[in-house]
Amino acid sequence: RKEVEQDPGPFNVPEGATVAFNCTYSNSASQSFFWYRQDCRKEPKLLMSVYSSGNEDGRFTAQLNRASQYISLLIRDSKLSDSATYLCAVPGTRALTFGSGTRLQVQP
Amino acid sequence: GAGVSQSPRYKVAKRGQDVALRCDPISGHVSLFWYQQALGQGPEFLTYFQNEAQLDKSGLPSDRFFAERPEGSVSTLKIQRTQQEDSAVYLCASSPGANYGYTFGSGTRLTVV
Numbered sequence: 001r002k003e004v005e006q007d008p009g010p011f012n013v014p015e016g017a018t019v020a021f022n023c024t025y026s027n028s029a030s031q032s033f034f035w036y037r038q039d040c041r042k043e044p045k046l047l048m049s050v051y052s053s054g055n056e057d058g059r060f061t062a063q064l065n066r067a068s069q070y071i072s073l074l075i076r077d078s079k080l081s082d083s084a085t086y087l088c089a090v091p092g093t094r095a096l097t098f099g100s101g102t103r104l105q106v107q108p
Numbered sequence: 109g110a111g112v113s114q115s116p117r118y119k120v121a122k123r124g125q126d127v128a129l130r131c132d133p134i135s136g137h138v139s140l141f142w143y144q145q146a147l148g149q150g151p152e153f154l155t156y157f158q159n160e161a162q163l164d165k166s167g168l169p170s171d172r173f174f175a176e177r178p179e180g181s182v183s184t185l186k187i188q189r190t191q192q193e194d195s196a197v198y199l200c201a202s203s204p205g206a207n208y209g210y211t212f213g214s215g216t217r218l219t220v221v
Contacts, residue, residue, distance in 0.1 A: 004150075034209045043199060043212040044151065051207075087150050089209075094164040095141050096210060098150035 003027060004090050006099035014107055017078045021102045023088030024070045033071045034089040035062055038101065044087055048073070078106045110134075112213035114200050120219045121190045129185045129216045131200030140183050141210060142175055143199040151199055157183060190220045 005024045013019045025033075032051045036044035048055050050071055054063040061074040075082055085101040113132040121127050133140050138159050143151035144167075153167040159180040168175070172190075177183040187194055197217050201210035 006150075008148075032207050036209075043214050046209040046211070049209055091207075092153070094156045094166075095153050097153065098143075100148070100150045 003092065003097045004088060004099040006088060006102050008100060008102060010103040010105050012105045012107060013078055015078055015080060017106075018074065018076045019078055019104065020072055020074045021086055021088075021104075022070050022072050023090075023099050024068075025088075025090040026069065027090060027092065027097075030090050032091060033062075033064060034096065035071075035073050036087040036089060036098075038085045038087055040085075044098075047086070075104075078104075080106050080108060082106050112200055112202050112211050114198075114213035114216050116216060117214065118217045118219075120221060123191060123220055124189050125220075126186065126188045127190055127218065129187075129198050129200075129218070131183045131185070131213060133181065133183070133200070133202030134211055135181075137202035137204055137211075138180075139203045139205060140177060141201045141203075142183070142185050143201065144169075145197045145199055145215070154185070154198075187218075190218075192220050194218060195220045 035047045037047045038044040048062045050062040050064050059076045063072045083106045085103045087101045088099045089096040115130045140157040142154040145151045155175045156164040157177040172188045174186045197215045199215045201212045203210045
């Protein structure tokens with residue numbers, strides 16, 4: 001099993017929809033997790049941190065399920081500008097391990 | 109500076125040529141990371157510095173790859189005798205310390221022809 005796994009998508013959703021992505025991890029000792037957003041040909045940018053049971057920031061909610069070893073990202077009221085690739089990151093021995101990303105395409 | 113700065117933004121190298129990629133992290137960030145990102149993939153870890161000490165270089169794909177951060181600030185990733193499979197985006201990131209998210213630079217897109 002890979003350390004961090006994500007469904008590559010793409011997720012094609014209409015504007016205003018609610019969409020959720022999952023990210024599974026294999027290192028059960030992880031204490032903090034992150035979601036990054038990456039636009040085409042740009043660098044990843046930190047979207048949210050998830051340190052305990054979850055985190056909410058406006059339309060974005062991140063949840064952690066330790067028992068099942070996954071984190072999720074929920075986006076409500078999707079905007080065209082949310083179209084991007086969403087990467088999850090899990091602490092490894094020395095550095096963050098990234099998933100391959102889930103591509104989201106919000107359509108008008 | 110305000111963000112992580114990387115140069116050059118693009119580099120085209122002939123196979124066999126040596127290249128040097130530069131990273132200037134956020135001032136005061138002790139941790140510096142290099143990642144390699146292939147098209148359609150997530151960033152893959154290469155190496156990690158805490159100040160000037162290289163604490164992990166387990167992700168470097170071969171002994172042609174070498175990184176340094178001699179004064180604990182600017183870092184250089186050097187690739188000797190480049191091969192076509194080295195073509196990728198090389199991302200540098202810095203962070204204030206453990207349990208913090210990383211700030212990435214814009215990356216260097218290396219194309220080996």
